Amino acid sequence: MSSLRRSVLVHLGALVLAVWTLVPLVWLVLTSVKPSNEFASKPLRFLPTDFDFSNYPRLLGFDATSPSGTKLGPSAHSSLIVDGLINSAEVAVAVTIISLMVSVPASYALARLNLRWREMGLMAIVATRAIPPIATTIPFFALFSTLGLSGTRTGLVIAHLTIAVPLLVWIGTSFFASMPAGLEKMARIDGCSRFQAMTKIVIPAALPSITAMGVIAFLTSWNEFMFALIFNTGSDAQTFPSALASMFFQVSVPTEVAAATCLGLLPPLLLATVFQRFIRKVNFVGI
């Protein structure tokens, strides 16, 4: 194969890969800014004639003006979406804090102490990730109905911890194991107790990795759908994914649903962008 032909083929392949990856996403964003009388026009247009951003403020509960000058009130689904976003944020923050509090010391111990049952403990914690979510949903549903936890944020936080904690222990163990050996020994020589060696020396040095763990915990909770759908749909504690599902299956304007989806994607994309240099260190093989 001549090098010119090879280069042409490679560039063609790259174009195909770019189209395959990006077109579905671009189409959603374009649909969200199409005027509501145009998204299903015949024949279908690839690009809107006018960019209409009014769906975004209207979903957040504000008035907006369309490009043609019509004044529009808030979307019929705005309270659903806004409440969903707030609940999602609250649940995700709680999950992040609790899962960090329990998994940072645990992964420190599993990675850096010479424990007899180290391998077994790690295996037991990580093996829980193999259980399909639908299998734990049913007993949780029964348990939460008895305890009055269904339809509450607390219940959803507990459910999300079952996913987030084993994941964080797995990632955290590999983080702590990759730090230089002997950190503790130096801390002990300088007069730290064994506990202080962890809290004053190792954990501060591991802050970037712990930040990555926190971001992953937040995203895990924010992106989770099945528990959110089954436990909290229709309640005051409904989070964004189930709010979006309700909107999706009710009578709704497709351009508004597209805009709502984009709104829900903003927080994780922002987080991932801001913290990407921390996240890139994660060993994703275990996930």
Add this chain to the structure above:
Amino acid sequence: MTDTLTPPAPVAETEPAPFSSRITTNRYGLLLVAPVLVLTGLIVVYPVGYSLYMSLTSSNPITGSSRFVWFENYTQFFASADFWRSLVLTLVYVACVTVMGTIVALGSALLLREKFFGRRFLMAVIVLPWALSTYAAAVVWRYVYSPQFGFSAAVSEHLGAGATDFLTSATVIPALALVHAWQFAPLGTYFLLATLQMVPDDLYKLARVDGVGLLGRFRHITMPYVRLPLAIFLVLIGGQAATAFDLIYFLTSGGPGGASRTLPFLIYEETFQDQRLGSGAAMSWVLLLVIVVLTVSYYVFALRVGARKNKGEDE
């Protein structure tokens, strides 16, 4: 202590050592891991045990009372055609996702190994589908597949063909599998690319000089290197596909006419729409068994192919 040359005694020796330094390493470690062990025990082991118990009971959705029925739930759905149809659909879906995901992941990894204009940009954006939550990916593709306002409809209109609906019963499983592959292939691409970059270029050059064709170079040079990351990717995406729920919920809700009702969706309907918790719990144990069998067979397959390859090289 009047002699200034005598160093002061270390403080630690005059005061009792702190608690954390007095106990044995194993106990100290247990103390740090205890919260996770308790949490895992409470929120994972307990529900799993409870689900096993539930699978042996039958509950009345109206009164809420339940009675022990031994294996009646299992024998009941083993006798139902819907269950077997779902099981077959699940296996077909897993096969489709595995094949499509592997083609996309391996293809893009081989492509990204080359040098071309815009490579850095492409490296950055291919991760986007994987960064989305699954339900968002499903909504994204709902807009691609929609016969009224979808991208696929727009393209086929501009090509002069009528709008086609990909989510009809004949094509729904491959169409869903394509979305799944779109979302999870980037993970495989990154795994495979990391390995491919370790393959020395000289190997390919030498093989070409020796007259080994494109397919031969792929089989004898690329495959031995990517076998392990590919096996890991297959196990991950296979498990994902066998438990896929979000995609099916948003795109088809198991339809049309149950044509995409895979096991996770059947369990969802059985448990949360028909309120048969015991039967749903029993089915979820069958699903767990399916996943274990799939995982083990993927590993065995990957390792056997690997062993044969290595043997061939030795001879």
